Amino acid sequence: MKLNLLSCDAQRPDKRAIANCISEISTDIGSSLAHELTNILLEGDAVDIEVGDKNSGSSLRALRKLDIDYEILE
Numbered sequence: 490m491k492l493n494l495l496s497c498d499a500q501r502p503d504k505r506a507i508a509n510c511i512s513e514i515s516t517d518i519g520s521s522l523a524h525e526l527t528n529i530l531l532e533g534d535a536v537d538i539e540v541g542d543k544n545s546g547s548s549l550r551a552l553r554k555l556d557i558d559y560e561i562l563e
Contacts, residue, residue: 490545491562492552494526494536499556502531507555514548516541530557537562 497507504527512523515538526536540548552559 490540490542492538492540493560493562494530494538494552495558495560496533497531497555497557504531507557510551510555511538514540514551
């Protein structure tokens, strides 16, 4: 499943927690790329990631918990 991470609405976003979440839920993103994508997301640009279908429910919950707005592409 592909997700488009649109924005983070948290007042004080936790960069480390967001980067860890992205690297854990995505199928092919390592920690260094996750940190780069986190910076891009927090600057206001959308980020595309791919999530394994087995983890989709828990992945979406983790994103909502971090106040990250997303849309499902596939």
